[in-house]
Amino acid sequence: MSAAVDTPPGQSRYGALAGALRSRIVGGDWPPGHALPAEQQLAAEHGVALGTMRRALELLAEQGLVERVHGRGTFVKQGLAGAPMLRFFRFGGSEGEAPRSRILARDVLAPPADVAQALAAPGPALRLKRLRSLGGQPVLYEESWLPLPLFQPLADGDTAGWGDLLYPLFAARCGVHVHRAVDTIGFVPLPAAAARALKLASGHPGARVQRRAHDLAGRCVECRTSLGDAHAFQYTVSIT
Amino acid sequence: MSAAVDTPPGQSRYGALAGALRSRIVGGDWPPGHALPAEQQLAAEHGVALGTMRRALELLAEQGLVERVHGRGTFVKQGLAGAPMLRFFRFGGSEGEAPRSRILARDVLAPPADVAQALAAPGPALRLKRLRSLGGQPVLYEESWLPLPLFQPLADGDTAGWGDLLYPLFAARCGVHVHRAVDTIGFVPLPAAAARALKLASGHPGARVQRRAHDLAGRCVECRTSLGDAHAFQYTVSIT
DNA sequence: AAGTGGTCTAGACCACATC
């Protein structure tokens, strides 16, 4: 297809190559989990030295768009498997146990303004309310907003077979792969509904995690608010 | 000095080189802020190709041990300049203002067990209590433990000229450069002393940040606990 | 102008995974 790369204006050659590959990836030329052509072949196709193409691929790997496996190949990254939401909390005793999830409600309605803006989708959206438990104890109360043409498959049908994780469900039913997420941590008194579900007093100190999840192309595909007992909250961050 | 590198057992050549350079850096051959020899010279000294030495230096840069500046050279990283503690909080109005710091107390006494273990220094330590303010309003109550042979210069003399940041002080008076820090976030009711200093009610919801600061060699040089109003807490983390 | 790191090349060889 592409012969030699055009003149890179303010960019390095490998930077331009990475951009070109990026476009083909988000465009769906190589779907998540699939292998890219070999370095040799890509280098030849683009009329560039092997080392230069390697630099480009390493750049994409740093950006988390691609995964390189020695001896096997270069693969488009799968979406985030599980939602590692409980990494923010430390609940006594139930270490290593698989968290369970139960759908409390599913509605289609107009989202609040900030959510609507983030989703960049006008009109109604799908709202899910979930209760997540560890060792039988409810620990997290979650509310998710999902843009609607995209998540229509989740608006109908039974929720029984959904399992405990949302992201694999998104991938299987809607072809949505969550690639990046931004969590904002805050502190709020628990609202009544959340407190009731968590078996705590209304107004009990709550830790709130607001998540914006994005797909490969950078579009916001989920707005989530998670609430848990503030006293169980613990998170470690390393700075340099 | 060193000619060719010995056989790297399970490691790559550039990995071994990076390790060797790392040792010389933490050993003080090139103090923080100083330049390393040029790539060319280092490559020649170690009997290795230029590209290989570059790989090693890039590795050190990734690890934050060194900083590379195009056209100028490769420099040993300075310690963390300011203590970016307020990045965890969002206080209304006072954006961009310089935070002020006031020493409330300075004592030499035996630290609690966990601090003693972290500092790996037996015997008494230096304890500082600080109050940090923004726009005249107290916002953070802090307690720091510092190992004592090392920080003796801070145990005596006037605290008037200390300024608002501790880390530059550590560097200037004690030759301690904080290179890495690990913060653990939690929510706790404010103890009486902290609440009083922050002009809040005792038991008011508090955000607690426990910090372990380390120098270039990896030794823990500070144990700090910071307390602030939980309602002002806000932190964003991006996951991939 | 001289010295530094950044980019690119063309090739050899090694280590790992798979058939």
Added chain:
DNA sequence: ATGTGGTCTAGACCACTTG
């Protein structure tokens, strides 16, 4: 045995910073 990515080399040339 084949194909993949990982390491290493030796050299050319470019871009940035400083005297």
